[in-house]
Amino acid sequence: MAARMKHHVDANWSHAVLVCKKCSKKLKGGFGPDGSQKLSKELKARLGSKKGRKGHLGVIEVGCLDVCPKKAVMLVDSRHPGVWRIVRPDADLDALAGELAVAD
Template sequence: MGRPEIRRGPAAVAGRLKTRVRSNWSNAILVCSKCSKKVGGGFGPNGKQSLAKALRKHLGLKKGRKSAVGIVEVKCLGICPKNAVTVVNTDMPGEWQLVEPGADLDQVAAALALSDD
C-alpha cells in the first residue's frame, strides 16, 4: 500500500511542485531585521515604521515578488552598528549602508541607487 498522492494548489503541476517562480524584481534590498528590531522603528512620516516598510511605502513599491524591487528583511548581517540599520543593495554587494533612524528616505534611496537622482 503506497502513500496517497498529495497535490497542493496551483503549484502542483502534473504531480510535481514548481521548481521556479517568476519575479518582477530588478534587484533586491536586504535589510537587517535584528538592527531594525534594536532601533525599534524610527522611520516613516510618524517615526514608528521599520526601515523596510517605510522605504517600500516611500518608493511606492508593493510587497512580494510582483514589486519592481524586492525589499526584504533578512536575519542578522553581522555588522551590528549602534543606533542604525544595515542595508545592502544586491546590485552593489561591496558597499553596505548604515541607516540611522529618522534618515531622509530620499537620501537613503539615492545611496541604495533606487532613485533617478
C-alpha cells in the first residue's frame, strides 16, 4: 500500500507581504536605524512576524516583479494584489507596518 501524500498544509497567516528580492539586492539594505537592513527583515521585526507558517502573516522575498524602481523596493500586500507599493529607504516604516498589520 502506497503512503498517502498531503495535498495541503495549514498556515496561521491572514495574508502575505511579497517583497522583491532583486530590488532589495540592488539597494544593498537601506532600511532600519542604520540603513543596513533589507526591507523584508525590517518589516518582519516591526510586524512581529514569526518564522514560517506559524506566524500571523508572512513576509516573503520573491523573484523580480519586473517593475524595478530606482533606489526603492517593490512590495505587494496579498490582500490588495492590484496595488503594488514602491518603498524608498526614507519611508516611514512604522506607518507602513501599521498598514500591513493584521486588522483585529
